[in-house]
Amino acid sequence: MISISISISISLAILLLLNPTASEQDHVKLSLINFLQKLSGNDTGITEKLSWNTSTDPCSGNWTGISCNNKNKSIRGITLEGLLLNGSIDATLACTAPTLAVLSLRDNLLHGQLPLEISSCSQLTHLFLSGNRLSGELPLEISELNNLKRLDISNNNFSGDIPSGLTTISGLVSFLAEDNQFTGSIPVFDFNNFQQFNISNNLFSGRIPPDAAQFGNESFSGNSGLCGLPLAVACAPAASPDVPNKPNESSPSTERTIMYLGYILLGATIFLFFLYKLIQKRKKMKKSEINLGSQNDDVSVPISKNNSNSNENKSNEYSTSSTDSPVISSSLVVLKSPVKRSMKFDDLLKCPAELLGKGKHGNVYKVMAVDGSVLVVRRIKEWMISSEEFHKRMEMINKARHKNVLPLVAFYCSKQEKLVVYEFQLNGSLLNLIHGSQFGRTFDWSSRLNMAAGIAEGMSFVHRELQTHGIGHGNLKSSNIIMNNTMDPCISELGLMTTDQTKPTISTTNNSTTMNNNVFKKDVYDLGIILLELLTGKLVQNNGADLAKWVNSVVREEWTVEVFDKALVAEGASEERMVHLLSDCTQVC
Structure with a gap:
């Protein structure tokens, strides 16, 4: 069998010599074919089985296992x-591919040692050798792989100490070495940068580094010396060394008494400190549960005055007409499908309010109505828009009903500020679902897809229905996506644009309307950022610019899988579908 392998290699070499235009690429192809032969234990049919031959290009000739x-x-x-x-690893042959970044030989029957020539693969970022029969010590030269990110050598027969030089590889984020026979102490890695770490079922001894405790008992079990x-x-x-007692040294009982007193x-x-903090917290809570009207001294409730000489509008100012128009008082406008048809503005001001959040253009309050129902009131400050225009805008938004748009309950407008009222939703926001407490829910890939689609x-409905009126969202983000009682996403704060957003310019050409409005463009960008947030599980900062920049940089390096939320990867979500959605996001972000 060895003579047959030698014959194949000689034949391939002759073919290269007969081709006067042979390039370095031909040399790489021949080296990789010989590398495969050694991996297979000189199986003569392996190259044909995997379609590795010098007559085709590895990148376009369907070489199985080549990316x-x-x-x-x-x-x-x-x-x-x-x-x-069932052969061995010849790193010299593999490393002839100068840009080789991933070498994965998992779950085979490879034996022998990991050769020191592995350091020649200077661009290597992922080395996966788990599930083989490799033995011996790890070569010190493995520490020269400065670009290494993930190293998996688990389920082998490696022994000896872990090379301390591995701790100098700053980009290493995953080290899996369980089920081997490693000895010695655990190297002091920068564990705060690690995503995965496991050395269970070895022969390690000594103290576990404090920062490594975050990986749990299962990462260290099976090492009797740890x-x-x-x-x-x-x-x-x-x-500690024995030190003779000094003549004036305190007796053991005195030392113990002093220690207990300390x-x-x-x-x-500590008790007094926490008691002080508790008192301060209760004071703050009492201050936050203030009357909404007390914060708004400049807001008064205008009283509607009926002309005694006129018979017009003798009905109650909160009565409902037979038309589809909202019910309008002199202050609060209550829309047709709210939870509170009879709500009055002065009643709203008297309700206790809890501050939910502060923003650049106003605050958000949770308001408990007299009958026990719960509302959310959004205060908007310094929005220079006339009362008439604000009324029209809110009525248009109210008519644009969709299952994924949070409906308005009421609104108020004065010269100084404006109020928008919604029904409170118990299930929180998309921001909390991604990054906060999920109340035992699993936010899996299917749920995220449904969320993105909603x-x-x-x-899409908002832009289709309201674009001719110049009404977009303007501030779309995960904290403004609210979960209703069926956990469907609802877009809140629609149309509450800030002062730096301009009015749309509409032009009509060939019966088509073209939008020239930064608000609508920003909505598309913001939607892309939300999709990236769903895919990566990372917090959005700097209006999403930092997240988009990071994702694009990783994609350019062609390590797309690195951007995805670890929970999705662990779940086994379809990488193809995630990559497809990521591609759509990067086109708009």
């Missing part, structure tokens, strides 16, 4: 997993 850079057609990855390869958190095995106190004083201090449908 390439789409721009310059250079080899980026070799993935040969679960093929029962101690310290998160394991239940306490470390023995460090031995503990008591420390405990009393938001997109709502915004």
